[in-house]
Amino acid sequence: MEADLFGSNSTTPRLRHAYTQAKNFLIGQTFSNFQDPDAGPDQLDFQGPNGQVSLRNPQFRYTVALAKKTSMSFAVEKASSDVAFKTPEFSALPNSPGPDGTVKFRQETSRGHIQVAGLFRAVSAYLPNGKSDSVLGWGVMVAGAQKIVGKDTLTYQAAYGAGMERYLNDSSGLGIDAAVVSSYQPWLRALPEVGTYFGYQHYWAPKVRSSVIYGFVQINNTAYQPGSTYHKSDYMASNLIWNPFGTLNVGTEFLYGWVINRDNSSRNAPRIMFSAKYDLNFVKRPE
Numbered sequence: 001m002e003a004d005l006f007g008s009n010s011t012t013p014r015l016r017h018a019y020t021q022a023k024n025f026l027i028g029q030t031f032s033n034f035q036d037p038d039a040g041p042d043q044l045d046f047q048g049p050n051g052q053v054s055l056r057n058p059q060f061r062y063t064v065a066l067a068k069k070t071s072m073s074f075a076v077e078k079a080s081s082d083v084a085f086k087t088p089e090f091s092a093l094p095n096s097p098g099p100d101g102t103v104k105f106r107q108e109t110s111r112g113h114i115q116v117a118g119l120f121r122a123v124s125a126y127l128p129n130g131k132s133d134s135v136l137g138w139g140v141m142v143a144g145a146q147k148i149v150g151k152d153t154l155t156y157q158a159a160y161g162a163g164m165e166r167y168l169n170d171s172s173g174l175g176i177d178a179a180v181v182s183s184y185q186p187w188l189r190a191l192p193e194v195g196t197y198f199g200y201q202h203y204w205a206p207k208v209r210s211s212v213i214y215g216f217v218q219i220n221n222t223a224y225q226p227g228s229t230y231h232k233s234d235y236m237a238s239n240l241i242w243n244p245f246g247t248l249n250v251g252t253e254f255l256y257g258w259v260i261n262r263d264n265s266s267r268n269a270p271r272i273m274f275s276a277k278y279d280l281n282f283v284k285r286p287e
Contacts, residue, residue: 006046016056026061033061033075033102034167036115036143039155041199041213043237044253044275049215050170050235051195053141053159057100069108076101082166083125083188084175085225092125092175092188097134112146112153123163123177123190135178135190137163148200156198163190170195170217174230182224192220197235207244213237227263234258247279 002017019028031037032055040048048054061075079096100121107114117140124134139161146154163178165171171193178188197215204210215235234257241251253275258268 024063026059026063029056029058031055032057032077032167033059033073033104034117034119034139034141036117036141036157038113039115039143039145039157041155041197041237042153042201042209042211042241043199043213043239044241044251044273045237045255047169049197049199049213049237050168050233050257051159051197051215051217052157052169053143053167053195054169055167055172059102071106073104073106074102075104079121080166081123081125082173082175082177083123083179085125085179092127092180094125094175095132097122097124097132109146112144114144115142117141117143119161119164119167121163123188125178125188127186133188135163135188137161137177137190139164139167151201151203153201154198155201156196158194158196160192160194162192165191165193165219168193168195168217170233170235171219171230176219176221176225176230179222179225179229181222189222191222194218208240208242210238210240221262225262227261227265229262231260231262233260247281248276249278250276 003013003015017030019026019030035053057077059075059077061073063071063073065071076099079100081094081096083092083094085092102119104117119139121137122134123137124132126132139159141159143157148154165177176191178190180186181189195217199211199213201211218232221229221231237255239251239253241249243249253273255271260266
């Protein structure tokens with residue numbers, strides 16, 4: 001079990017992970033089977049790159065070993081249609097007719113790993129006439145981590161699909177899994193989306209390291225969506241981290257991001273942050 005205080009109210013604990021495993025089965029809340037947490041870049045920004053598949057979801061998962069370093073897993077996960085489209089003529093009321101389905105293939109290598117995953121889901125909402133419209137949401141994702149020279153490591157991910165906005169960092173929670181095509185075609189269309197990032201970690205010394213990260217997200221909006229609707233964004237980050245002893249890490253990170261809406265209006269945001277983190281590990285010693 002794991003919790004933090006990064007919820008909407010910083011005084012209220014937020015549940016991150018709560019699951020149990022028995023042999024090949026997992027049940028509870030943890031990272032989605034569609035996600036690769038091991039491919040996340042080494043950085044101080046808690047949220048991570050804009051194009052990262054990142055979702056902790058209640059799920060039931062089954063994993064089977066195909067070989068010593070090869071596995072495949074299947075999961076049914078909690079569904080939640082992220083549809084919040086609203087105009088004077090239309091107001092979407094999302095619903096979830098069935099669970100999301102995910103499948104993942106993972107191959108370990110001597111210098112890293114590669115992972116391929118698929119997502120299938122129903123994105124649904126009630127229309128003004130009281131009827132529910134549902135469209136197929138889907139996605140494919142490739143991610144991995146690979147040591148290049150010495151301890152230098154490349155991390156990467158590329159995801160593409162339609163109606164998978166809920167699973168990506170930047171588009172999650174914006175209500176744009178699907179949208180109405182036009183006032184004359186008041187039915188849902190799953191919005192195509194691409195999300196990608198890469199990160200490169202370099203060690204300057206045994207206890208000093210840096211990473212550079214770039215991420216990109218773009219959504220194919222419908223012409224009927226409001227002009228202020230999210231369309232695409234870019235994300236860049238660079239850091240310097242020092243590990244003086246044990247699990248203590250101290251560092252600074254510069255981040256720059258910019259977003260473009262459907263009407264081509266844009267905004268940018270440079271940031272600089274400082275961080276110190278110490279991990280407490282409790283290990284029961286054998287008697």
